[in-house]
Amino acid sequence: MPIIALLTDFGVQDIYVGVMKGVIWKICPDAQIADLTHEILPQDITAGALALWGAFSFFPQGTVFCAVVDPGVGTKRRAIAVQTRYHFFVGPDNGLLWWAISENDVIKVVELKNSSYFLPNISSTFHGRDIFAPVSAYIAKGTSIDEFGPEISVDELVKLPPLRASFGSQTVVAQVIHIDRFGNAITNLRRKDFEAWLRDAVCHQWFATIKGKSFESLNRSYAEVSEGETLLLFNSYDLLEIAVNRGNAAQLLGIHKGDQLEVRKKEVK
Amino acid sequence: MPIIALLTDFGVQDIYVGVMKGVIWKICPDAQIADLTHEILPQDITAGALALWGAFSFFPQGTVFCAVVDPGVGTKRRAIAVQTRYHFFVGPDNGLLWWAISENDVIKVVELKNSSYFLPNISSTFHGRDIFAPVSAYIAKGTSIDEFGPEISVDELVKLPPLRASFGSQTVVAQVIHIDRFGNAITNLRRKDFEAWLRDAVCHQWFATIKGKSFESLNRSYAEVSEGETLLLFNSYDLLEIAVNRGNAAQLLGIHKGDQLEVRKKEVK
Amino acid sequence: MPIIALLTDFGVQDIYVGVMKGVIWKICPDAQIADLTHEILPQDITAGALALWGAFSFFPQGTVFCAVVDPGVGTKRRAIAVQTRYHFFVGPDNGLLWWAISENDVIKVVELKNSSYFLPNISSTFHGRDIFAPVSAYIAKGTSIDEFGPEISVDELVKLPPLRASFGSQTVVAQVIHIDRFGNAITNLRRKDFEAWLRDAVCHQWFATIKGKSFESLNRSYAEVSEGETLLLFNSYDLLEIAVNRGNAAQLLGIHKGDQLEVRKKEVK
Numbered sequence A, B, C: 001m002p003i004i005a006l007l008t009d010f011g012v013q014d015i016y017v018g019v020m021k022g023v024i025w026k027i028c029p030d031a032q033i034a035d036l037t038h039e040i041l042p043q044d045i046t047a048g049a050l051a052l053w054g055a056f057s058f059f060p061q062g063t064v065f066c067a068v069v070d071p072g073v074g075t076k077r078r079a080i081a082v083q084t085r086y087h088f089f090v091g092p093d094n095g096l097l098w099w100a101i102s103e104n105d106v107i108k109v110v111e112l113k114n115s116s117y118f119l120p121n122i123s124s125t126f127h128g129r130d131i132f133a134p135v136s137a138y139i140a141k142g143t144s145i146d147e148f149g150p151e152i153s154v155d156e157l158v159k160l161p162p163l164r165a166s167f168g169s170q171t172v173v174a175q176v177i178h179i180d181r182f183g184n185a186i187t188n189l190r191r192k193d194f195e196a197w198l199r200d201a202v203c204h205q206w207f208a209t210i211k212g213k214s215f216e217s218l219n220r221s222y223a224e225v226s227e228g229e230t231l232l233l234f235n236s237y238d239l240l241e242i243a244v245n246r247g248n249a250a251q252l253l254g255i256h257k258g259d260q261l262e263v264r265k266k267e268v269k
Helices: A016-027 A045-058 A098-102 A127-141 A191-199 A249-253 B016-027 B045-058 B098-102 B127-141 B191-199 B249-253 C016-027 C045-058 C098-102 C127-141 C191-199 C249-253
Strands: A003-008 A032-037 A064-068 A079-084 A088-092 A106-111 A171-179 A185-190 A206-210 A213-215 A230-234 A239-244 A260-265 B003-008 B032-037 B064-068 B079-084 B088-092 B106-111 B171-179 B185-190 B206-210 B213-215 B230-234 B239-244 B260-265 C003-008 C032-037 C064-068 C079-084 C088-092 C106-111 C171-179 C185-190 C206-210 C213-215 C230-234 C239-244 C260-265
Touching: A003 A016, A003 A045, A003 A127, A003 C016, A016 A032, A016 A127, A016 B003, A016 B032, A016 B045, A032 A045, A032 C016, A045 A064, A045 A098, A045 A171, A045 C016, A064 A127, A079 A127, A088 A127, A185 A191, A185 A249, A185 A260, A191 A239, A213 A230, A230 A249, A239 A249, B003 B016, B003 B045, B003 B127, B016 B032, B016 B127, B016 C003, B016 C032, B016 C045, B032 B045, B045 B064, B045 B098, B045 B171, B064 B127, B079 B127, B088 B127, B185 B191, B185 B249, B185 B260, B191 B239, B213 B230, B230 B249, B239 B249, C003 C016, C003 C045, C003 C127, C016 C032, C016 C127, C032 C045, C045 C064, C045 C098, C045 C171, C064 C127, C079 C127, C088 C127, C185 C191, C185 C249, C185 C260, C191 C239, C213 C230, C230 C249, C239 C249
Parallel strands: A003 A032, A003 A064, A064 A088, B003 B032, B003 B064, B064 B088, C003 C032, C003 C064, C064 C088
Antiparallel strands: A079 A088, A079 A106, A171 A185, A171 A260, A185 A239, A206 A213, A206 A260, A230 A239, B079 B088, B079 B106, B171 B185, B171 B260, B185 B239, B206 B213, B206 B260, B230 B239, C079 C088, C079 C106, C171 C185, C171 C260, C185 C239, C206 C213, C206 C260, C230 C239
16 A cells, blocks of 8 residues: 655645645545644745655555645746655655655655646645645555656755755864754754764864854753753754754844854863 | 545644544545634634635535634534535534635535434534544545435525625625735635726726725735824735735724725716 | 644644654655654653543544653653554653553553664764654654564553443442643543443433532533532543642642542442
8 A cells, every 4th residue: 555645834724735645645545644743844845855754664665755845836946756775755846855755775766747646726835635646546546757857966956055064173063054933053963973983082072163152962851951052962853953942042042044063172181 | 535624723732633634534535634724713604604615616526624713613503515616614503604605516415414324422622523524534435415414405505705895887886795814804805806897998097985984095015004003905916905004904993893884986977 | 644643741832843754754755744742741651641542542543643742751761663453653652652552452561672763873862853753754654663672561651540430230430641731630531432331221310529529510611610610521632630620629729639539439329
């Protein structure tokens, strides 16, 4: 039974998500449909991209991810379908799919052009219903993505900053890739990479700085520090995050997307 | 695989919706269940009726819509099942199903009377679980709606105002059918009807008035006007709506359900 | 088609619930997954236990309930699977499953120890994904719960107070088992038990006292009393509840979990 996983910023107060399911089942009646989440903050592409990246690997081979966070709907932004080694991804070409597909062996990317796989009337505001849901359903049904339109190169896709920090022997330079709704500043430094880098060190001590603020250790939870204090921790995506217990780190430290955090090994004296 | 689409005002904090799914699967184990939405404002029948009307046509033939916005639960209001050409609708006879079924070829309406298709103990407060979920499941399983009780005439059903405006050659009279939670005033003037009426005009200019306020053009989104300003637009249901950018149109203009909006063609001079 | 019903305190803003579904379908592709609710207040075990108890009996034989309200995740609290006459329950051994399983003929309880049925890497924070979802999926697939680890006795499980009041001929002593998010104080006095006890009385009058406050009758809904007034009613779980119309009964009367409510028959004079 084919699985289609939905990720949107539509919320669940309206019928948008329900309607997408109706459209899917009209085309592929035996699809299992999973809601990843529909509570991505409206138009927050990086939040959606993170969620998709954090979730996809837990799903069975053949799962079709239909992702719609689409501030450019109705403009000339491309609509795409991506086949990777294990999964399919369908959505707007605005970076939303990027982190998920850049972790995968991409087999093919096509632009969605063939309107015979869309609903008959394409609105200018709801491509989730009119394009992405039906295309996802046809993929789940076994239609080759070649059918949907011309192949395009991965190089042509809209990208987000890499989800990996830059590692030197003595320093790591991480980038803030997302500020979440609580003001937590999420970087592209992954736990695994950081631990590997530390293992190579003579001494396992380090200090990290961002916006003039220094850290010398990691916490495991927000509550480990006093209210209003800053901390560093690896979040549920295993990405390094700058946070404030019951506070807003981005505001407090003046952190913006794209800012750098530098980690430096301490010298053994 | 039969599809049952649920629409309620139960929210998802409680187990009510989950319990309805259990009841359905006990009777019809292979039903696919879709949540249209459970966030209809408590007891807001017209909001539920609009959502059901906006959604039903996207679902496959044979879908059973189980709709429960039921302020009269436990009173003498009828419980009904409706078979239309393509779908089934189950719910209270309080107008909730009206707009959906009035757009359809109704084949038969029955009153739910045969308690052998209900749960053994009928509560006075939760007919969603005790009556509507099991009846929907039996329909999904193939039970004829004749089994559930006596046929009643469409004329006997509780109705809402028509979901179509009145068209004259020079004027349209639309009615406010719903004030939503944001204070947007939704009318029964449909985009298609309005565009057809305009096409017949020598001149495509018009002005609309409601409560002494005049409009001479449509907007495509709330944000096209300044904060606090009124606008007219066709909403996601393609119904004409009076709105205020980041404000409450019903309060600002004193609009109530049943109020009229008049559109008049401009004379060519 | 096997059914897995999920109950968590994860909310639906994050991808946690979606990821659990992916994990389940990877193991048991044809599982039907129902969301009981994911809006249990964070770490509120008794709220979760009540919801599970209120819902389970409506689900088909063989349903696997995967329940995760787990403040002790990462500590030494046990993880368990329980087979009862009609259902399976999987979750932490912290009382969450207790009310549901104590109403059932328990066939067997095992501690989840056999990591070959878990995900390869067990996090310290997300056993819903790493342990409870995969074990639930293996049960749905037909794996015997004997496979997961050693049998343990029901006596060894973490328990909650009994979900039954104590009945004497003239008095009932009920216990407040939960304060909900609205401040309603929910007791372990069940409607059925109370009605049976009253039937035995010469006179059907009674009075109830808690924290110095007396009641002599039941209401059917909050709105039957004036705003700010206290009332007694049987709630949607058919448990006696002390409430305040549009107010917080626990705060107003100073009620805490464990407090007693006493009901006494009135003497016939």
